[in-house]
Amino acid sequence: MVLPLARRILRAAGGRTLRVADWLLDTFYHPRHPMNAQAIERAATTMAHADQILVCAGSGLSAESGVPTFRGKDGMFRDPDISRLTHVDTFFSDRQRMLTWYQERRDALSAIAPNPGHRALIDLARHGGYHFATQNVDHLLEAAADDAGFRPPIYHLHGSLLEVRCHDCGHTFEDLELDLGQLPACPVCDGPLRPGVVWFGESLPDDDLKASDEAARRCDVCLVIGTSGLVYPAAALPETARKHGAVLIEINPNPSALSDLCQILIRDKAGTALPALAKAVARQRS
Numbered sequence: 181m182v183l184p185l186a187r188r189i190l191r192a193a194g195g196r197t198l199r200v201a202d203w204l205l206d207t208f209y210h211p212r213h214p215m216n217a218q219a220i221e222r223a224a225t226t227m228a229h230a231d232q233i234l235v236c237a238g239s240g241l242s243a244e245s246g247v248p249t250f251r252g253k254d255g256m257f258r259d260p261d262i263s264r265l266t267h268v269d270t271f272f273s274d275r276q277r278m279l280t281w282y283q284e285r286r287d288a289l290s291a292i293a294p295n296p297g298h299r300a301l302i303d304l305a306r307h308g309g310y311h312f313a314t315q316n317v318d319h320l321l322e323a324a325a326d327d328a329g330f331r332p333p334i335y336h337l338h339g340s341l342l343e344v345r346c347h348d349c350g351h352t353f354e355d356l357e358l359d360l361g362q363l364p365a366c367p368v369c370d371g372p373l374r375p376g377v378v379w380f381g382e383s384l385p386d387d388d389l390k391a392s393d394e395a396a397r398r399c400d401v402c403l404v405i406g407t408s409g410l411v412y413p414a415a416a417l418p419e420t421a422r423k424h425g426a427v428l429i430e431i432n433p434n435p436s437a438l439s440d441l442c443q444i445l446i447r448d449k450a451g452t453a454l455p456a457l458a459k460a461v462a463r464q465r466s
């Protein structure tokens with residue numbers, strides 16, 4: 181936004197000094213400035229020599245697929261009601277409103293597709309040794325994996341919007357057609373059905389958390405993509421990886437709460453940085 185505007189003013193003004201300023205803008209302010217190129221090369225060298233890589237993904241990874249992030253100027257939490265709708269207490273105090281909102285999010289899933297960032301990650305993972313711990317409740321990593329005909333291990337720390345679960349007996353199934361806004365009952369025990377996501381006030385799924393934690397302990401590289409790093413225990417995974425000797429690489433156009441922990445910072449969008457990184461890793465390996 182700022183860059184094209186600055187460039188337009190400079191072009192309109194013309195002149196040598198202004199052309200120098202234009203070059204400076206290109207070099208230092210463009211998201212893909214040379215410092216990013218260097219960071220991508222460093223990251224690629226590290227990754228090409230790693231056996232085990234843990235990818236910790238947040239909502240920024242799906243932002244370029246049209247899924248809104250939570251925080252920041254375009255984030256869902258701009259609407260003060262969303263904190264309430266993502267808390268388990270609301271299932272008991274305002275179930276109709278909560279499940280209608282979740283059904284709208286489930287309906288929106290059919291219109292979204294993986295972006296170049298998801299596809300590049302799956303491309304990288306073909307080499308083996310990759311594990312994914314995602315906070316995202318969409319199916320975009322799986323969709324990219326299915327398109328590529330190869331599924332690496334993907335752990336869903338905050339569950340999945342595709343799934344429906346009985347709040348009473350835990351019976352779980354995938355059904356995007358089922359309208360949660362109609363407050364359907366469980367086919368097994370007649371209990372109340374809900375989306376298969378984790379709400380604030382609830383624990384994370386044991387198996388996914390345990391598998392992610394193990395991957396964090398043994399990885400050589402931890403790739404932290406598109407997360408503010410504010411929500412625990414997901415944000416503890418890069419910390420665990422670092423404590424156990426992993427190199428941390430962050431891909432995020434903005435600083436996050438985890439930036440200080442990361443040795444390599446790629447300040448760009450996932451949809452741009454990841455394809456460049458996948459190419460650089462392939463070059464390093466050939």
Ligand code: OAD
Nearest residue numbers: 238239240243249250251315406407408411432434449450
């Ligand atoms: P946030 O909304 O907190 O952070 C999104 C991050 O993505 C920010 O750091 C952005 O700078 C970055 N970002 C935006 N666009 C990007 C892009 N194109 N490429 C790369 N990065 C980009 O989202 P999360 O950290 O995922 O939990 O939020 C964590 C959890 O908070 C969510 O899983 C959800 C929420 O409450 C539950 O609902 C339990």
